[in-house]
Each structure stands twice: as structure tokens, then as C-alpha cells.
Amino acid sequence: MISSILLGLLFGAVPIGVIAGVIGAAVAARDARDEPAEPGIGTVRRLFVYVLALVGLVFAAIGVSLLVSGALQVAFESVLVSQRSEALSTALAFTLVGTPAWVVFAYLAQRSVAQHLVEAASQARRLYFVVVRGVALVFVVFNAIGVGKQLVGVEPLSSHGWGWLVAWGGVWLIHDRFVANEPTTTAMTRLLERLYLAFGTVLGLMVLLIGINSVVVAPVNSAYEQLGATRLVDSALLFGLRDGVVVLVVGALVWAWHWLLHLARERGTTLWHVVVFVFGTLPGVALTVVPVAVLLYTTLTWFLGTRDVSGAHAHFHEVPALLGALVTGVATWGYHRAVLVESMRGNEAQSEPERVYRYLVAAAGLLTAAIGIATLLALACEGIAGAGNSLVRSAGWWRNPLLRAVTLLAIGAPLWAWYWGQLQRVVTREGAVARASLSRRAFVFAAVGVSLIALLISLVVLLFQVLRPLLDGDASLAVLRDARWSIATVATSAFVTMYYLLVMREDQAALRDTPAPERARTREVTVIASADTADELVVALRRIDGVRVRSWQRTDSSHRELSGAQIEMVRAGVAIADAEHIAVIVNDDGVEVVPFREA
Incomplete structure (x- = not known):
């Protein structure tokens, strides 16, 4: 047992190390003028103290978690003596090693703060608080969901989760109180604190959206099953509702604490924009557009296409899940759009995260529309080639592929046209600033590069499919049928490549003709x-x-x-x-x- 826990800690330290490395790189790139004149206890000693305090804290929290879980297990469950002694030995080992280690190094850290005022504003101390609260928050969220499901009867009562919730909840609460009493005083410590708030906001938002989806799907699915007369009494309705409500409440509490009470006040900062655009609005767009596309295709197939099943109930069985995703997407998209509209009053200039969001949505629309066009072209080639002597097709073989193409174009083309048109209007308004932005250059080069690679690969495949029957003396319309996807890919990717090559040349010409701006005075x-x-x-x-x-x-x-x-x-x-x-x-x-x- 103890070896599996240590192995889990080893692998769990990898993502934490990556996050700490990224933050460390940001710290290393800080302006030297932000550094205080007094060195305090020194960087090396400071890192030594906080790293060992973190290790001791993790060991202590694991030990306390196992002790609480073991006590509840002994009180309410029947456990073998051998299992009880093994669990108690593991819990005591972690507790007796971790607790003194954390107490000693936490005392050293607090003493350094008392002796050197500059230590309270050190990046290492704030990074320690960020990592500890981030790790503790993950444990609290997932164990709170498990405990909540036990309380509402979704899962049977057991000791599982209670110890981890108590121990890591205490860790989070203690360290959050420390942070509340030590306001950030430098740009870097404010950035580190915002990083934690952004992490908590995103984690809470994702859990909240999952909960909303579950709460919506449960009654819709129950009504759908009863409508199809497959269930007279749906016992899963209350089960699904209770399960979803628990997840929703936990996610809402975490999201409200980190976003509504804290990060929302940082309006206008880069991390605020990243959270709103990349983690709020963009998932909302995806969760709205994809269900609409699938619902549209499912409906068109039922009325105009070839059905795989005979009954309407079986054909539309995915509708409850799609409606749940749609409601979830509209909720997060609508909320974050309202936040953006409120924040951008009187400010027409686009931020870089906003540009990234718009270019990502435009790219999604472009890809969807391109697949739709390619599907239409491939279908046309297959229709021209005919069935041939070796292929047997049903009378309506073309219906479903045509409906797929129409669905993809109906969703992708307006999405691309709307967002790309907005971006082009921004370029007209802002000029060289918008043309030279990293997001625009990355999008244009990616569009040209990806479409050009697709063009080259499909050309190779097309030439092979054409030359082989020619050299064998077996050329016929069957070649057109076999090469239909290669032809469609060549035509579509060539069009996209040419269009964005023209956009690239236009941007380069405009930037070349624009006089070099004077070096901005900072x-x-x-x-x-x-x-x-x-x-x-x-x-x-x-x-x-x-x-x-x-x-x-x-x-x-x-x-x-x-x-x-x-x-x-x-x-x-x-x-x-x-x-x-x-x-x-x-x-x-x-x-x-x-x-x-x-x-």
C-alpha cells in the first residue's frame, strides 16, 4: 500500500513540476528592478525551506487522510485485522514523518518573515501558496463530489473520500488564510496569485458545466424514454438529478469563490481575458455549435435521408444528451459574452486573447466548411463515375453523404464568414497593429501550411491512383470513383491555399508600405x-x-x-x-x- 502511494506521488509530481517550471521561467524573466534591495534569507535557502515544507505537508496530509478514513472505516465498516493494521501502519508512517517536517520548515519560513519583511513578498513563498492551494483544491473538489453523492444516496455510505476531504480541506483553508493576511505587493506575486485564481476558476467552471449538463439530461432523458414507452417508471431520474446537483453545487461554489469574489475584479488583465475567451467563451461556442450540427443532421436524415433504424425513438436516441450539451454551451457562452460586452464598453481595441479566440473559431468554421465542400466534390465524382460493374448501390446511396455535406456547410460557412469578416473589419480599423499581431500571423501561416501539406499529400495519392491504371491499360471511369476523395481534397486545399496566400501577400504589402513606428517610449x-x-x-x-x-x-x-x-x-x-x-x-x-x- 505504501509503495503504491509513493509511486502515485512520484507520477503526480510530474505535472506539478511542469507547472512550477513554467512559473519559475516567468519568475526568472522578471525585471530586476522589481527585486527588493534587501536579499532576505537568500534565494537558495528560501527554495530549500519551501520545497521541503511542501514535501512534508503532502506527507502529513496523506497521513491524516488515511487516519480519518481508517477511523471511519473501523467505526462503520467491518475490516479484517490484517487490513486494519496495514492501513494504520501506513497512515502513522506518513503522519509521523510528514507532520514534524512540515512544522519545522513552516516555522523556519514564518521566522524568516518575522526577521525580514521582504520575505513576505518573495516569489518562492507565493509560489508555495499557489502550488499547495492548487493541489489541495483538486483533492477537495473530487472528494467533495464523492462525499456529496454518498450523502444524497447516489453512492453507498463508506469511509472513502471523507478523510481526504477533511485533510486537504484543512490544508486549503489554512493556506488561504495565510494568503488573505499577506496582500501581494509586487507584480510577480500578483501574477502568481492570479494564476492560482485562474486555475480555480477554470476547474470550478468545468465541474459546474458537467453538473449543468447532468441536471438537464436527466429529466429530458426520462421524458424521452417515457415518450417512447420504453419505461413506465423511470427510477434513474432522481438518481441522475441527485448526481448532477451534487456536481453542480461543488462546481458552483469553487467557481464563485475564485471568479465572482476574486478574479472577476481583475478586469482587463491578460489572465482575465484568457479565462473569459479561451476557457469560457470558446468552450461555449463548441458546446453550442456541435450539438446543433448533430441535431440538424439527425433531423435531415430522418426526413430526407436513409435511416439505419426504423423507429423514431431509436433514431433520435442521442437528442437528450445533445440538448444537455446545447443548454450548457448556451449558458457559458451567454454569460461570458455578457461579461465581455460589459467590459468592452468604450474600448474598441481588441486584446490578444480576444484575437486568439476569434481566430480559433474562424479556423474551426473554415475546417468544417472545407470538409463539407470536399464531401460535395467527392459525391459529385462518385455520381459521375456511376456504379460500374463491380459495385452494387441502393437507390438512395447519395442522400446521407449529401446531407452530411449540407450540414457541415450550413454550420461551418456562416461560422467562418462571421468571425473572419469581423477580423477583417478589425484589420481595416486598426491597420498594421492587427496585421502584425501574433495570432493573425499564426492563423494565416497555419491555414496556408496545413492546406498546402494536404494539397501535396493528396496530389501524390491522386497521381498514384491515376497513373497505375493508365500504365496497366485499365483506365476507366472507375478511376474517377476510386480517386474521388483525392480529387476533392486537391480542389478544396488548393482553393484555401490560394485564398490565404493572397491574404498573406496583402498583409505583407500593407506592413511594408506602413512607415516604421517610432520606438514607443515606456x-x-x-x-x-x-x-x-x-x-x-x-x-x-x-x-x-x-x-x-x-x-x-x-x-x-x-x-x-x-x-x-x-x-x-x-x-x-x-x-x-x-x-x-x-x-x-x-x-x-x-x-x-x-x-x-x-x-
Whole structure:
């Protein structure tokens, strides 16, 4: 048992190590001017303390989890003596090793904070809090779902999950209280905290969407089965509803805590845009478009196509699941679109995450429409070639392929046209900035590259399929039938390649004719205020082009809150200030915007 736990820890450390490595790279790339003058206990010693504190904490949490689960198992379940002794030995081993180790290194960390004020703002300390809360949150979410299902009767009562929920819930709560008492004071620690909030938001949102889907599917599926007279009494309805409600409640709590109470206030930051576009709106589009396409094809097949089954109930058996996905997609898409509309009032410029989102949707529409066109061309080739002597076809062989092509075109073409048209209008409005954006260049080069590769491969296959019967002296219309997909792929990929080559040339010509912009002057703004006020000012000032903002927290009793109008006045003053360095000082008497220069 203990070996399997240690092996699981080893493999579980890999993704954690990758995440920590990415964050570490970001930390390594930080501006040296963000570094405090006092070194504190030193980087190497700091990493040593927090890494060992993390290891000790994980061991202690596992031990406590096993102890609680074992105690509940002994109290409410019958367990063999040999199994009980093995479980107790494992739990005590982890607890007796991990708890003292964590206590010792946590004490060393807290002592360093007491001796060196700079330690409270160190990246290693904040990274420790991020990793611990992230790992604990995963354990809490999945074990809370299991415990909730036991409480509502979906699963039988057992000790499984309770110990892990109690132990890791305590770990999360303790460390979250530490974070609440230590506000972020540097740009890097704020970034690390936002990374955790983004992780918690995405995790909660995914669980919430799964719960919404389950709650919708259960009654729809029950009604569908009763409509088809396959079930008179559906005992699975309450089971499915209880199961879905548990998942929904857990996901909603996690999402609301991390998004509504925290990350939603960081409006305008890069991570805010990433969460809203990539993890909120984009999945909503997918969960809306795909079910609509499948429902459309299923309906067309029933009325116009060739049916695989005779009864309507069997033909439309996927409708409840598709409706659940559709409702889920509309919910997340609609909510995040409303958030975006609210945030973009008065701001016409697109952010890079928004561009990425729009290009991804345009790419999905382009691919879907291209497959639809290729299906039509292949069907036309097969119709021209005829059945031949060796192929027997039913009278309506062409119906379902034609309906598939129509469905793909009906979904993909409007999707591509809508988003690509919007992107082209943005290019017209913003000019060189939009043309030179990384997302546009990546999309155009990817469209040309992928379509060109498809063209080359399909050309090779087409030539082989044509040359072999010619050399064998067996050329006939059967060649057209055999090569129908190669011909369709060549034609479709050639069209896409030519179109986006023209787009690429147009962009390059426009950028070449655009005079090189003067090197943007980066002005440094230093905000000196209390923690809450500084955060609000930093978010507002970062909307000014060419401004780099950092903040310093006041340690005296000065604590002045600023209204929205006052923050806008400060923002306007900084925008028009003609200086390389600007200090924004908030005190009890008001706000001072002070231009200065280094001596």
C-alpha cells in the first residue's frame, strides 16, 4: 500500500513540476528592478525551506487522510485485522514523518518573515501558496463530489473520500488564510496569485458545466424514454438529478469563490481575458455549435435521408444528451459574452486573447466548411463515375453523404464568414497593429501550411491512383470513383491555399508600405498606496499605452479609498504627464502625481 502511494506521488509530481517550471521561467524573466534591495534569507535557502515544507505537508496530509478514513472505516465498516493494521501502519508512517517536517520548515519560513519583511513578498513563498492551494483544491473538489453523492444516496455510505476531504480541506483553508493576511505587493506575486485564481476558476467552471449538463439530461432523458414507452417508471431520474446537483453545487461554489469574489475584479488583465475567451467563451461556442450540427443532421436524415433504424425513438436516441450539451454551451457562452460586452464598453481595441479566440473559431468554421465542400466534390465524382460493374448501390446511396455535406456547410460557412469578416473589419480599423499581431500571423501561416501539406499529400495519392491504371491499360471511369476523395481534397486545399496566400501577400504589402513606428517610449509609474487602493490604481493605469506600473504598499496608518471618478482623474493626469518616471502617492490628504527623474 505504501509503495503504491509513493509511486502515485512520484507520477503526480510530474505535472506539478511542469507547472512550477513554467512559473519559475516567468519568475526568472522578471525585471530586476522589481527585486527588493534587501536579499532576505537568500534565494537558495528560501527554495530549500519551501520545497521541503511542501514535501512534508503532502506527507502529513496523506497521513491524516488515511487516519480519518481508517477511523471511519473501523467505526462503520467491518475490516479484517490484517487490513486494519496495514492501513494504520501506513497512515502513522506518513503522519509521523510528514507532520514534524512540515512544522519545522513552516516555522523556519514564518521566522524568516518575522526577521525580514521582504520575505513576505518573495516569489518562492507565493509560489508555495499557489502550488499547495492548487493541489489541495483538486483533492477537495473530487472528494467533495464523492462525499456529496454518498450523502444524497447516489453512492453507498463508506469511509472513502471523507478523510481526504477533511485533510486537504484543512490544508486549503489554512493556506488561504495565510494568503488573505499577506496582500501581494509586487507584480510577480500578483501574477502568481492570479494564476492560482485562474486555475480555480477554470476547474470550478468545468465541474459546474458537467453538473449543468447532468441536471438537464436527466429529466429530458426520462421524458424521452417515457415518450417512447420504453419505461413506465423511470427510477434513474432522481438518481441522475441527485448526481448532477451534487456536481453542480461543488462546481458552483469553487467557481464563485475564485471568479465572482476574486478574479472577476481583475478586469482587463491578460489572465482575465484568457479565462473569459479561451476557457469560457470558446468552450461555449463548441458546446453550442456541435450539438446543433448533430441535431440538424439527425433531423435531415430522418426526413430526407436513409435511416439505419426504423423507429423514431431509436433514431433520435442521442437528442437528450445533445440538448444537455446545447443548454450548457448556451449558458457559458451567454454569460461570458455578457461579461465581455460589459467590459468592452468604450474600448474598441481588441486584446490578444480576444484575437486568439476569434481566430480559433474562424479556423474551426473554415475546417468544417472545407470538409463539407470536399464531401460535395467527392459525391459529385462518385455520381459521375456511376456504379460500374463491380459495385452494387441502393437507390438512395447519395442522400446521407449529401446531407452530411449540407450540414457541415450550413454550420461551418456562416461560422467562418462571421468571425473572419469581423477580423477583417478589425484589420481595416486598426491597420498594421492587427496585421502584425501574433495570432493573425499564426492563423494565416497555419491555414496556408496545413492546406498546402494536404494539397501535396493528396496530389501524390491522386497521381498514384491515376497513373497505375493508365500504365496497366485499365483506365476507366472507375478511376474517377476510386480517386474521388483525392480529387476533392486537391480542389478544396488548393482553393484555401490560394485564398490565404493572397491574404498573406496583402498583409505583407500593407506592413511594408506602413512607415516604421517610432520606438514607443515606456514610462514607469510607481504607485505608493495601501494594498486595496494600489490594486485598483494599478489596473486602471495599466490601460494606458506605453506605461509600466509597479506598486509599493504603505506600511503606515494611511488608508484612503478612492472613488471611480478620482481614479479616472489620476489616470488622466498620468496619461498627459510628460516624464519618464512618475510617482502616484495616495495619502490621507488626497493623491499626488509627481514626475521625477533619477539623480
